Amino acid sequence: MGMAMTIRTLTAMSITMLDDFTTRALLAGLGLALATGPLGSFVVWRRMAYFGDATSHAAILGVAVALAFQLPLTLGVLGVALAMALTVSTLAAKGWAMDTTLGVLAHSALAFGLVAISFVPGVRTDLSAYLFGDILVVSRADLALIWGGAALVLALLVWRWQALLTATLSEELAHAAGLNPNRERLVLTVALALVVAVAIKVVGALLIAAMLIIPAAAARALSRAPEAMAALATGIGGLAAFFGLQLSLWQDTDAGPSIVAAAAMIFALAAVAAQLRRG
Amino acid sequence: MTPLISADHICVRFGGAEVLHDVSLRVRPGEIVTILGPNGSGKSTLIRAILGLVPLTHGRVMRADGLRLGYVPQKLAVDRSMPLTVRRFLSLPLRVSDAAAEAALARVGVAGLGARQMSALSGGQFQRVLLARALLSDPQLLILDEPTQGLDQSGEAAFYQLIETVRAETGAAVLMVSHDLHVVMAASDRVICLNGHVCCEGTPRVVSNAPEYRALFGLGTKGALALYQHEHDHGHDHDHGHGHDHSHPHSHEHHHAG
Numbered sequence: 245m246g247m248a249m250t251i252r253t254l255t256a257m258s259i260t261m262l263d264d265f266t267t268r269a270l271l272a273g274l275g276l277a278l279a280t281g282p283l284g285s286f287v288v289w290r291r292m293a294y295f296g297d298a299t300s301h302a303a304i305l306g307v308a309v310a311l312a313f314q315l316p317l318t319l320g321v322l323g324v325a326l327a328m329a330l331t332v333s334t335l336a337a338k339g340w341a342m343d344t345t346l347g348v349l350a351h352s353a354l355a356f357g358l359v360a361i362s363f364v365p366g367v368r369t370d371l372s373a374y375l376f377g378d379i380l381v382v383s384r385a386d387l388a389l390i391w392g393g394a395a396l397v398l399a400l401l402v403w404r405w406q407a408l409l410t411a412t413l414s415e416e417l418a419h420a421a422g423l424n425p426n427r428e429r430l431v432l433t434v435a436l437a438l439v440v441a442v443a444i445k446v447v448g449a450l451l452i453a454a455m456l457i458i459p460a461a462a463a464r465a466l467s468r469a470p471e472a473m474a475a476l477a478t479g480i481g482g483l484a485a486f487f488g489l490q491l492s493l494w495q496d497t498d499a500g501p502s503i504v505a506a507a508a509m510i511f512a513l514a515a516v517a518a519q520l521r522r523g
Numbered sequence: 524m525t526p527l528i529s530a531d532h533i534c535v536r537f538g539g540a541e542v543l544h545d546v547s548l549r550v551r552p553g554e555i556v557t558i559l560g561p562n563g564s565g566k567s568t569l570i571r572a573i574l575g576l577v578p579l580t581h582g583r584v585m586r587a588d589g590l591r592l593g594y595v596p597q598k599l600a601v602d603r604s605m606p607l608t609v610r611r612f613l614s615l616p617l618r619v620s621d622a623a624a625e626a627a628l629a630r631v632g633v634a635g636l637g638a639r640q641m642s643a644l645s646g647g648q649f650q651r652v653l654l655a656r657a658l659l660s661d662p663q664l665l666i667l668d669e670p671t672q673g674l675d676q677s678g679e680a681a682f683y684q685l686i687e688t689v690r691a692e693t694g695a696a697v698l699m700v701s702h703d704l705h706v707v708m709a710a711s712d713r714v715i716c717l718n719g720h721v722c723c724e725g726t727p728r729v730v731s732n733a734p735e736y737r738a739l740f741g742l743g744t745k746g747a748l749a750l751y752q753h754e755h756d757h758g759h760d761h762d763h764g765h766g767h768d769h770s771h772p773h774s775h776e777h778h779h780a781g
Contacts, residue, residue: 420594
């Protein structure tokens with residue numbers, strides 16, 4: 245990708261930035277990237293990809309609960325996602341076969357959510373907004389929620405960073421150092437539920453896990469330290485939001501999938517770059 | 524001398540099976556205690572029980588007040604998905620200065636490896652880096668769980684020699700586990716033979732002569748024992764019989780040339 249092209253795109257961007265809704269959409273995407281970069285790195289390091297799926301698919305059930313009881317959407321999603329994340333985390337600690345358990349839970353949550361939503365009158369047609377996000381209609385209040393949630397997740401991870409890294413490497417090592425690996429796992433579980441609640445507006449329930457994993461995976465190939473990987477994953481997530489939105493505005497594609505597609509392209513480029521550098 | 528750590532009559536049960544039965548163990552300042560046992564004898568479980576990683580069904584484990592503990596796990600799989608240099612690893616969970624990190628690496632014989640990725644280390648280097656990390660907390664007690672797994676025989680001998688040097692230099696007590704008989708013996712003050720329970724216990728010399736030990740490991744170890752005795756028959760150890768409590772501190776030095 246040429247420098248000139250990047251600059252042209254950036255110039256075009258700064259013009260469209262004047263449109264308020266695109267600015268808000270981009271800010272929403274950047275806010276999400278702030279949280280998904282570091283958290284996604286942990287998801288990759290701890291091989292929690294399926295765990296992310298289960299939690300984010302539960303968000304659809306959360307949407308149904310919120311609509312049925314006329315609760316704020318975020319509250320419903322956060323509650324159900326948290327319940328799912330805690331259930332999965334508890335079962336994992338008890339030594340359940342996670343591959344199967346998560347497969348059952350993730351898809352059941354999605355199916356029950358979709359079934360439950362079809363009972364709520366007048367929502368059926370809006371379903372894709374929950375599945376694939378609705379970043380182009382993000383309001384100021386949504387934006388505050390997204391940045392607030394992301395900041396909370398980021399603060400949580402920064403606060404526990406050293407302990408989280410140690411526990412991720414080895415629970416025994418963490419325990420011997422006087423840390424409690426269960427508490428660190430809980431921190432990640434809560435953070436994941438928060439990110440799901442924040443991300444459902446941006447990329448939708450189906451693609452939250454992708455936003456966690458793809459930027460982090462792309463960053464892995466290019467980094468030598470965990471902190472570098474987390475920061476780079478944030479940058480890549482931000483870039484993906486930017487390019488995905490451009491694609492969406494230009495070709496009128498769904499914004500959520502466009503952002504994830506952009507992330508996947510960056511992953512491919514990073515993989516090639518790492519291969520070339522290795523010789 | 525007050526023990527750094529003492530396990531009193533501990534029992535551990537996994538499901539229906541009792542893995543450890545009535546095991547008592549003390550480690551005093553500065554001594555090297557080795558737990559020997561065949562596979563499945565509960566060695567690692569004992570270490571994990573002492574560290575508080577598995578619940579006890581009976582008994583208790585006491586630590587000296589404010590005990591500084593360095594732990595070298597049996598294996599540590601650094602997932603390739605996590606980029607991690609040796610230098611960064613040494614700063615987990617407590618950040619240490621560059622000078623301290625470099626000194627710790629030099630002490631274990633892998634100076635200058637700081638910039639290397641953990642996943643790019645050889646087995647021997649990896650174990651030494653784990654030991655370096657454990658030493659950074661200035662431990663009074665080092666706990667090592669089969670630290671030489673995956674090393675070849677010379678690597679293993681070199682590692683045990685390193686442990687002895689570290690003990691001599693820092694005064695740290697060492698509690699380690701091995702399934703390997705002869706290499707470990709030279710370095711140990713005391714050997715505990717484990718097979719679900721404590722079969723026998725004493726100086727390496729005493730244990731190697733104990734019938735329980737011979738029964739546990741069979742006759743195949745004769746050659747190895749001969750090797751050990753060849754190195755150690757200096758004729759000053761007449762401590763016959765084996766007790767469960769050696770109250771005398773082991774002050775004699777091992778001066779065998781390595």
